[in-house]
Amino acid sequence: xxxxxxxxxxxxxxxxxxxxxxxxxxxxxxxxxxxxxxxxxxxxxxxxxxxxxxxxxxxxxxxxxxxxxxxxxxxxxxxxxxxxxxxxxxxxxxxxxxxxxxxxxxxxxxxxxxxxxxxxxxxxxxxxxxxxxxxxxxxxxxxxxxxxxxxxxxxxxxxxxxxxxxxxxxxxxxxxxxxxxxxxxxxxxxxxxxxxxxxxxxxxxxxxxxxxxxxxxxxxxxxxxxxxxxxxxxxxxxxxxxxxxxxxxxxxxxxxxxxxxxxxxxxxxxxxxxxxxxxxxxxxxxxxxxxxxxxxxxxxxxxxxxxxxxxxxxxxxxxxxxxxxxxxxxxxxxxxxxxxxxxxxxxxxxxxxxxxxxxxxxxxxxxxxxxxxxxxxxxxxxxxxxxxxxxxxxxxxxxxxxxxxx
Numbered sequence: 264x265x266x267x268x269x270x271x272x273x274x275x276x277x278x279x280x281x282x283x284x285x286x287x288x289x290x291x292x293x294x295x296x297x298x299x300x301x302x303x304x305x306x307x308x309x310x311x312x313x314x315x316x317x318x319x320x321x322x323x324x325x326x327x328x329x330x331x332x333x334x335x336x337x338x339x340x341x342x343x344x345x346x347x348x349x350x351x352x353x354x355x356x357x358x359x360x361x362x363x364x365x366x367x368x369x370x371x372x373x374x375x376x377x378x379x380x381x382x383x384x385x386x387x388x389x390x391x392x393x394x395x396x397x398x399x400x401x402x403x404x405x406x407x408x409x410x411x412x413x414x415x416x417x418x419x420x421x422x423x424x425x426x427x428x429x430x431x432x433x434x435x436x437x438x439x440x441x442x443x444x445x446x447x448x449x450x451x452x453x454x455x456x457x458x459x460x461x462x463x464x465x466x467x468x469x470x471x472x473x474x475x476x477x478x479x480x481x482x483x484x485x486x487x488x489x490x491x492x493x494x495x496x497x498x499x500x501x502x503x504x505x506x507x508x509x510x511x512x513x514x515x516x517x518x519x520x521x522x523x524x525x526x527x528x529x530x531x532x533x534x535x536x537x538x539x540x541x542x543x544x545x546x547x548x549x550x551x552x553x554x555x556x557x558x559x560x561x562x563x564x565x566x567x568x569x570x571x572x573x574x575x576x577x578x579x580x581x582x583x584x585x586x587x588x589x590x591x592x593x594x595x596x597x598x599x600x601x602x603x604x605x606x607x608x609x610x611x612x613x614x615x616x617x618x619x620x621x622x623x624x625x626x627x628x629x630x631x632x633x634x635x636x637x638x639x640x641x642x643x644x645x646x647x648x649x650x651x652x653x654x655x656x657x658x659x660x661x662x663x664x665x666x667x668x669x
Contacts, residue, residue, distance in 0.1 A: 375404030434589040441633040444554040446506030451499035470577035470618035475553040482553040483545040487617030489526035489538045508550035516542040535603045536640040536653040560656040561636035568624040573597035575609035577618025586614040620652040
């Protein structure tokens, strides 16, 4: 009986030893298998095939290796970087989030940058509420230098709330004839190099008015605000003027500066805000009727005519598809302010700078006459409804001589 028990104990010991041996063999096999997969992954990673590399790393599934976890994180980040370069921000975010789940700080930083990119895009599209959401997400990830961007978006949102009583309307075929003499001015400001061979041109957009001294004449002169040209860089390109004809087709011209009052906000008592530009080719009267440019100031005209009111036109960037379409404020008051500037209750915003201030006069409320009396300059107390304008009569004779002698 004792012999049988001893034999049974020996048998159990042998069985245990055998199991341990099998376990060790199995472990070695798994390790070898994992090691092979990791080597394959490393090879793909070096060749920048990060998706394939990740496939091998995840298949290895060796939780004992800290290096493997690091390689998986790096693969997530590199794949995310590739989508980021393609500006596919949503997909890039998914990969960064995978890395972030593995407690990678670099992933959180990259996520913050992506959120900022998305916010910038929404801001350009004027979707301010969405922009604010993503700026705040970026800020939570300790993304610095966002204060100014957040303040800018908040100001835009606050401005939109003020538009409830806005009196500006779209320019249509039935709008007063003077509104059809307004075009858009595109001023190149600088070249921004993206690489040695690629670059983009930054532009400033303003409004401008086609003018002439006589009726029924073709015109090649436009008038705008001097401050619109303050950052003009000839090396970045030429100034372009775009206006619609009576058939709603675009007319394109190249513009050249002929007279510039060199606006200086620090010297507002002595400098005005007017510039005259010539076009490379005339615009035919039948296509666009220019606004007559005459000597009398708005105050002289107001004293002469009992019935009169002011108007403003331009491409205000806060309405009408954010400046894509022309708008005007049909009726407002024009008042004296100083020798170089006058004020109004006309409504406008960035983009309307350089647009015309027009005084409409009538004796019988049936026949109306339109007088060009100034150029949209800037805003009083940063409120969009109070527009300062530069009276045209200060430079009338200089402009008249240039047009006559051209």
